[in-house]
Amino acid sequence: MIEVRLQAERFDPGAELARLEALGSGAVASFIGIVRGEGGLASLRLDHYPGMAERAMQAIADEAASRWPLLGLVLVHRHGTLAANERIVFVGTASRHRAAALEACAFLIDWAKAKAPFWKQETFHDGTTRWVEARAIDDAAAARW
Amino acid sequence: MAIEMLYFAWVREAIGRDGERVDVPADVTTIADLLDRLAAGSDDHARAFADRARLRAALDQEFVSLAVPIGQARELAIFPPVTGG
Numbered sequence: 330m331i332e333v334r335l336q337a338e339r340f341d342p343g344a345e346l347a348r349l350e351a352l353g354s355g356a357v358a359s360f361i362g363i364v365r366g367e368g369g370l371a372s373l374r375l376d377h378y379p380g381m382a383e384r385a386m387q388a389i390a391d392e393a394a395s396r397w398p399l400l401g402l403v404l405v406h407r408h409g410t411l412a413a414n415e416r417i418v419f420v421g422t423a424s425r426h427r428a429a430a431l432e433a434c435a436f437l438i439d440w441a442k443a444k445a446p447f448w449k450q451e452t453f454h455d456g457t458t459r460w461v462e463a464r465a466i467d468d469a470a471a472a473r474w
Numbered sequence: 475m476a477i478e479m480l481y482f483a484w485v486r487e488a489i490g491r492d493g494e495r496v497d498v499p500a501d502v503t504t505i506a507d508l509l510d511r512l513a514a515g516s517d518d519h520a521r522a523f524a525d526r527a528r529l530r531a532a533l534d535q536e537f538v539s540l541a542v543p544i545g546q547a548r549e550l551a552i553f554p555p556v557t558g559g
Contacts, residue, residue, distance in 0.1 A: 362559055375558065376482055376483050377482075377558070378480070378482055378532070378535075378551060378553070380535060381532060381535035381551070384535055406558065406559075417558075417559070418558070418559055438559055441558060441559045442556075442557075442558060442559030443556065443559075444537070444556070445556060445558050445559070446482070446532065446551075446553065446556055446558075447556055447557065447558025447559070448482055448483035448553065448554060448556060448557050448558070449557045449558070450483070460483050460484045460554065460557075461557045462554075462555075462557070463554065463555030463556065463557050467557075467559075
């Protein structure tokens with residue numbers, strides 16, 4: 330099961346995990362990215378490149394599936410306007426062994442951050458807005474795989 | 475030959491539109507060449523494309539460097555380094 334979804338709607342991590350657990354693989358790992366509400370942040374908008382974003386997410390998922398023996402993989406990324414503490418991204422993996430599940434999970438979020446066409450714009454309580462700058466540490470995290 | 479340009483994030487805001495159809499002059503080869511040409515013709519484009527180190531590109535929805543030839547591509551997107559996840 331490889332499932333990639335780009336959506337404006339919220340997702341339910343419990344439901345995603347339950348589907349991965351139902352595969353009977355023995356190990357499930359997950360990552361949830363959440364909007365940080367620090368510094369007076371009012372909301373976060375996720376801009377994306379329609380068409381390419383879905384393709385890039387699928388390519389990243391396919392790459393993970395080719396590198397690790399996964400029985401299941403779920404990658405969900407939201408777009409649109411999100412409030413502080415809302416969930417942005419979900420990565421879930423299922424494998425027979427924990428190492429593959431954990432490594433594939435880390436790989437998926439590292440590559441999703443560095444290789445999928447999304448951009449974050451922060452709006453603060455004082456009305457100012459700011460595009461989040463890419464960080465070299467994120468490229469380094471993606472490059473280690 | 476014409477190409478569909480797409481702009482995202484602050485590049486879109488600097489140019490003031492999310493895309494445009496652009497005629498690629500016969501003497502333009504690479505993406506960087508085309509950005510030079512567009513910047514020469516408009517202050518908004520010049521501002522958006524001023525710092526090439528802050529720009530990334532996708533040609534027909536594949537990430538490429540600005541030094542890549544445009545060739546027969548139909549869609550060229552210009553945007554800042556990605557920050558999703």
